[in-house]
Amino acid sequence: MKTTEVKGFIDELLKAYPDKARKNRASHIAVKETAPETGGETAEPSCSTCAIKSNVKSIPGVMTARGCAYAGSKGVVWGPIRDMVHLSHGPVGCGYYSWSTRRNLAQGKPGVDNFVPFQFTSDYQEKDIVYGGAQKLEDICREIKVLFPEAKGISVQSECPIGLIGDDIEASARLMQKELALPVIPVRCEGFRGVSQSLGHHIANDAVRDHVLGKGKLPDPGPYDVAIIGDYNIGGDAWASRKIIEELGLRVVAMWSGDGQIETMKLTHMVKLNLIHCYRSMNYIARHMEEEYNIPWMEYNFFGPTKIEASIRAIAARFDKTIQDNAEKVIAKYRPAMDAVLAKYKSRLDGRKVMLYVGGLRPRHVIGAYEDLGMDIIGTGYEFGHADDYQRTFPQVKEGTVIYDDVTEYEMEEMVKKLRPDLVASGIKEKYVFQKMGFPFRQMHSWDYSGPYHGYDGFPIFARDMDMAVNSPTWKLVKAPWA
């Protein structure tokens, strides 16, 4: 479809909104264009940072896929840290709904030294709302200390009412930290703060900065020390990434925060380089370490062989020849396996169109993996991206690709109906809408209960999963033969 045609169609679909909402939503959708005067060279749409509006409030009353600050803090950043108890502080719901639903795999024995698959809650009752819950919070910390003696800390993840009723969780945390000789970390991630998960990431990063970072000392710092930042080990992703980094000859001092430990995270200020996968959720702490400790950071992308190889070389370029030689060896070692994956799947997926809508890093980071398989991205967007995410995205996509920010379910439905992708890759709330419509779908937050998708371990699984979705024989049955 021509760019002008796509634009016209988008204008048309927005007419279903009331005026105010229509104007708002129009500023969140763009089509990647090539400026004719530059002779086909890719130009940024009219204004590279403001071509698409982002990180502003969702309009009320529509189906946004966005979550809240609590989801960004407890659900994303803190929740995967396995050696701490993360208390959902407030009423029972938030912790219940986010209980083991992000697939952050972790080592250790649950209840002994791994507290990831748990829902710890202060279960606020009406009396706590009326009289405040400071005493309750302190009692909870004491009970955690008794019942979970190997927990290395407690994070207090505030839910909406905490900020509204004015509980001084910082004071309680200070008191308990002293009494229990255990880090007790207050996190002000009430769900009404900010416009999406994104502020929750930032708040969580700040809490890590204030209460974790720099609190330990690495006994044997070395020239090859790095940290993996922003890999949440969904379906084992961080393990697949770590394997590559270790094969390069680097030492992974800490994982942030998939399969992470507070005990190693607090040493991160002593590494030589921070490697960031999910820029959106953890750039804050990397920037802080750069400013405070002079630790450089770099983004990398471990989805699909093309990006993996480029990232391996870029990482190695930050180190000496030993690491650079290792990089070539690692690439050569895995190339045959990757070629075999492409030989098996590329012909089955070549030219198939994909529409993405995810969060964090994936709306741009997975593009390369799809392209390795010969698939074309015809639309992509972020639930809670910022201008810097879109700046990084426009150069990755081809002309005519639709870019959408905080897309509503209505818009997504209409676009899918019109653009007819061969695969929709988004979240659980979207999955069944599109499957009912007969479109193959993969969940790209949870890897649809598969994974890992990162690294050399992940790509064969990614390729298999996309093939099985697109080419599932079940799709041939959508139309009844007599209908």
Place this chain on the structure above:
Amino acid sequence: MNTAEWINTVEYKELNFARKALVVNPTKACQPLGAFFCASGFEGTLPYEHGSQGCTAYFRNNLARHYREPFPAVSDSMTEDAAVFGGRANMIEGLKNANDLYKPKMIAMCTSCMAEVIGDDLKAFISNARDAGSIPASLPVAPAHTPSFIGSHITGYDNMLLAIVKTLSEGKYKDGDRNGKLNVIPGFDAHIENIREVKRYMSMMGVPVTVLADNTETFDSPLSGHYEMYHGGTTLAEAGDSVNAIGTISMQAYASAKTVKEFGAEYGQKTAEFNYPMGIAAFDSFLMKVSEMTGMPIPASITDERGRALDAATDAHQYFHGKRFSMFGDPDVMLGLARFIMEMGGEPVHIVSTNGTKKWEREMQALLASSPYGSSGTAYPGKDLWHLRSLLVTEPVDMLIGDSHGKYAAKDAGIPLVRIGFPITDRVNLHRYATLGYKGTMNLITWITNAFLDELDRTCDDAHFELLR
């Protein structure tokens, strides 16, 4: 002793049961989830949460995961400024956007705890929104206050149902002029096939029913190549006329107490409440109550079905007899399940319900006392799955029954988990099978028996690996 061993000791159990403040792995969610679930059982109804948007994202993804179905719903995305100034502006704009875009026949509105803490007045705001032209005067908006710091998801179900009935029936009550129908309230029943089953039995008896709320089609829509945002549900006209029914029966007393009371007290109806009537005897009582309330006899075809279920029960009783069961979940479901297990000759041992009350505990203890098979049983109101884990490792049982969250405790205790309830996120299609009625009874017998036998085949030595079981 290392920690891994220590957490399996009686000493640890005592410390665990001594905790007063911390809750670990509760078997309850918050009110709005139940409100959304209830709202989805009405024709053309858009569930709408007045509050933060993150809550709605959570309700939608939790419901979508269990049913593997879409769950359309909106919030009015209140943020920090709404915390200061109240959420009136959000609602005025939110209702307009929701109505223009999603064209609902009804909006079922509940509140997040944010809106409750700041004290937003739903009725006043809805009225403001109508005055501002956000929605037409004719569009029903059912308002339910659903604070998450009171009760649980079953409370929210009840509050939403009552709000919907009151909203839709306004001006429709014809004092004493009954419509000849019976209202059936399924409650927060994750196994929606039960609703189809109950309707089938009512049809066999010739009893016209209004199901409040009927979300069978919502959560089990066909894959047709087309997506309908609103699919099925009780019609608004029927729901509005429910106040003129001859009576109301609830399948889950704890999930509908206020609504049932209203039908009795305000609309003079005969009412009856059940606690999830699982098994043969409990469903017998349900059908006899329907017969008593409507005057319609129970036909021979149902008696035959009952006979087939009884045949299945008798064939399988030996696999239940003397087996010790633990279970967890909503208060009604626990009462139904314990009764069924005892009916089969099994022994309920640990029965945990975080949203169970003192009253529930008394009811459960009375139920256990009514059968010799209940003598090892204890009800644990307000306790959670970490308490249950302590019980499982210190006073072992043969099987755990409950939702997917029980898999961790079951693994640690080395026993099978049979999944019923909400949420079931790690097995497919169970919501498509009934747990009530005679067919439901056969399903339960099949799942439980075969889980024991699978376990036996998987773990026994070669000498005891037999063709006959």
